[in-house]
Amino acid sequence: MKARRGTVLLHIALVLGAVITLVPLAWMVSASFMLTGEASSYPPRLVPSAATLDNYRALFTRMRIGRSFLNSTIVSVSITVLSVLFNSMAGYAFAKLRFRGRDRLFGLLLGALVIPTQIGMLPLFLMMKTAGLVNTYWGVILPSAASIFGIFLMRQFMSSIPDDLLDAARIDGASELRIYWSIVLPLARPILVTLALFTFMASWNDFMWPLIVLTGEDKYILPVAIATLSGEHAQDIELMMASSVLTILPVLILFIALQRYYIAGLMMGSVKG
Amino acid sequence: MRNESRAAALFLAPAMLVIFVLFLLPAAASLLLSVTDFDIYALADTSNVRFVGASNYQALFGDSVFWRALRNTLYFAGLGGPLTVMIALASALLVNAKLTRFKSLFRTIYFAPVVTSLVAVSIVFRYVFHVRVGLLNQLFEALGLAPIDWLGDPRFAMPAIVVLAVWKNFGYSMIIFVAGLQSIPEELYEAARIDGAGRLQQFRHVTIPMLGPTFLFVGIVTAVGYLQLFAEPYVMTPDGGPLKSTLSVVMLMYEQGFRWWSLGYAAAIAFVLFVVIALATVIQFRLQTARDRAAASAARAAKIVEGEA
Numbered sequence: 001m002k003a004r005r006g007t008v009l010l011h012i013a014l015v016l017g018a019v020i021t022l023v024p025l026a027w028m029v030s031a032s033f034m035l036t037g038e039a040s041s042y043p044p045r046l047v048p049s050a051a052t053l054d055n056y057r058a059l060f061t062r063m064r065i066g067r068s069f070l071n072s073t074i075v076s077v078s079i080t081v082l083s084v085l086f087n088s089m090a091g092y093a094f095a096k097l098r099f100r101g102r103d104r105l106f107g108l109l110l111g112a113l114v115i116p117t118q119i120g121m122l123p124l125f126l127m128m129k130t131a132g133l134v135n136t137y138w139g140v141i142l143p144s145a146a147s148i149f150g151i152f153l154m155r156q157f158m159s160s161i162p163d164d165l166l167d168a169a170r171i172d173g174a175s176e177l178r179i180y181w182s183i184v185l186p187l188a189r190p191i192l193v194t195l196a197l198f199t200f201m202a203s204w205n206d207f208m209w210p211l212i213v214l215t216g217e218d219k220y221i222l223p224v225a226i227a228t229l230s231g232e233h234a235q236d237i238e239l240m241m242a243s244s245v246l247t248i249l250p251v252l253i254l255f256i257a258l259q260r261y262y263i264a265g266l267m268m269g270s271v272k273g
Numbered sequence: 274m275r276n277e278s279r280a281a282a283l284f285l286a287p288a289m290l291v292i293f294v295l296f297l298l299p300a301a302a303s304l305l306l307s308v309t310d311f312d313i314y315a316l317a318d319t320s321n322v323r324f325v326g327a328s329n330y331q332a333l334f335g336d337s338v339f340w341r342a343l344r345n346t347l348y349f350a351g352l353g354g355p356l357t358v359m360i361a362l363a364s365a366l367l368v369n370a371k372l373t374r375f376k377s378l379f380r381t382i383y384f385a386p387v388v389t390s391l392v393a394v395s396i397v398f399r400y401v402f403h404v405r406v407g408l409l410n411q412l413f414e415a416l417g418l419a420p421i422d423w424l425g426d427p428r429f430a431m432p433a434i435v436v437l438a439v440w441k442n443f444g445y446s447m448i449i450f451v452a453g454l455q456s457i458p459e460e461l462y463e464a465a466r467i468d469g470a471g472r473l474q475q476f477r478h479v480t481i482p483m484l485g486p487t488f489l490f491v492g493i494v495t496a497v498g499y500l501q502l503f504a505e506p507y508v509m510t511p512d513g514g515p516l517k518s519t520l521s522v523v524m525l526m527y528e529q530g531f532r533w534w535s536l537g538y539a540a541a542i543a544f545v546l547f548v549v550i551a552l553a554t555v556i557q558f559r560l561q562t563a564r565d566r567a568a569a570s571a572a573r574a575a576k577i578v579e580g581e582a
């Protein structure tokens with residue numbers, strides 16, 4: 001009987017936690033379908049009286065959020081493709097290729113994880129300005145084309161690939177590039193999916209650097225666009241909720257569909273190898 | 274061997290190029306920038322730049338706005354960090370409990386805020402905290418409490434941002450804790466049970482010590498992230514909040530560097546932030562090592578007593 005009561009209490013706590021976690025998001029979705037002014041009416045409404053797509057329509061027509069959506073997609077896909085390629089190559093080198101200074105270099109990179117990203121943004125902006133990359137896609141893509149954490153994750157996983165497999169291929173005369181492409185990459189597919197997921201989400205949600213380097217509305221990615229919108233349309237709650245939904249939805253769907261990979265990758269990154 | 278070395282250079286080149294040229298080099302250059310008077314005139318013509326030694330730092334430490342921003346940021350991290358870790362541990366224990374059903378559903382729900390865009394949820398929470406129509410005050414009124422002007426009251430503005438940060442981030446640390454909990458060998462709990470330890474004692478003497486490294490990891494990741502507070506106040510209180518109570522160090526850096534173009538001054542702010550983050554990391558390391566050492570010597574003492582009994 002005691003165990004029964006314990007179980008009930010346990011699940012009550014879990015459900016309460018779930019409700020608290022979901023309520024802001026649920027309200028966001030609900031308000032996005034409300035008529036203008038409904039969300040701030042008194043007495044307060046929790047569900048729309050007559051669900052409407054007006055807010056979404058306004059975003060795509062008057063505010064041209066479709067452009068920002070496209071920018072986000074272009075930037076995030078580019079960053080994901082490039083960084084998965086670059087990080088996996090570097091991770092493989094650190095894990096399986098023998099060269100001088102390998103461990104020292106890797107240790108240096110790990111130490112650099114302490115450095116906050118903001119500290120480089122000022123000179124980086126000047127560099128981008130000199131290179132003519134301010135307000136361009138490349139200005140946002142290039143700094144994220146590789147990451148220390150990504151290399152770390154790749155190395156963790158690839159360390160477990162048996163050396164004999166690779167040495168056998170070398171004896172057969174396969175080039176290192178061939179080994180990487182035909183043996184290592186297929187074996188690393190789960191971790192590649194995980195890294196791609198991490199990277200896509202992080203780049204989709206990235207805010208500060210895109211805010212700095214993108215100076216024209218036509219290049220804004222979604223977070224920057226809606227931050228600007230929220231300054232101009234602070235009173236229009238329903239419109240802002242719709243813009244938040246649009247920004248959150250793609251990544252949330254991706255996460256729910258592929259959560260197995262995401263959570264597994266997170267755990268792998270945190271447990272000491 | 275040589276083949277591998279050559280291949281290694283090729284494989285490393287793209288990533289190393291990006292990391293060195295676009296991250297490490299600018300980080301080092303920031304130090305250089307902080308000892309110059311680079312400002313809007315230098316932006317137009319670089320020959321206007323002068324070397325000014327430590328005067329940016331002197332100005333910084335004499336600026337009350339900077340100290341306000343630093344205090345705000347430390348308050349945010351000091352309040353939000355432990356809160357996040359505790360709630361993360363609590364939810365990890367709940368989700369990981371043997372009797373829990375629908376484990377992965379709850380895990381997904383608790384983790385969902387982590388993948389959302391910080392800007393998007395800051396926009397949502399700006400309205401959740403609205404003094405008249407916000408969800409939180411609606412709840413307060415339903416419970417018979419007086420509404421609070423969350424974002425307008427200097428006492429509650431930063432706590433409001435803490436609430437947002439904890440909501441958004443606890444799921445991440447929860448997953449790390451779940452991994453840590455699952456790595457504790459069952460035999461340790463059995464041994465404790467044989468020695469007569471109740472559930473609470475098992476928690477104190479097995480779970481907590483074994484989670485030492487996990488606490489360290491979660492503590493550092495959370496503290497480092499929170500010290501970089503930017504998006505939440507930028508979106509929710511763009512003017513720095515009531516009596517500048519939500520102005521953060523990174524916000525100040527952004528304002529000085531990219532609104533006023535005082536890049537030299539802003540670089541000094543960035544470097545000070547770096548030092549604070551490095552200190553927070555080192556302090557946590559030391560604390561955890563001391564704790565581990567104390568736990569180890571306590572365990573040894575217990576063994577000795579047992580041996581004599």
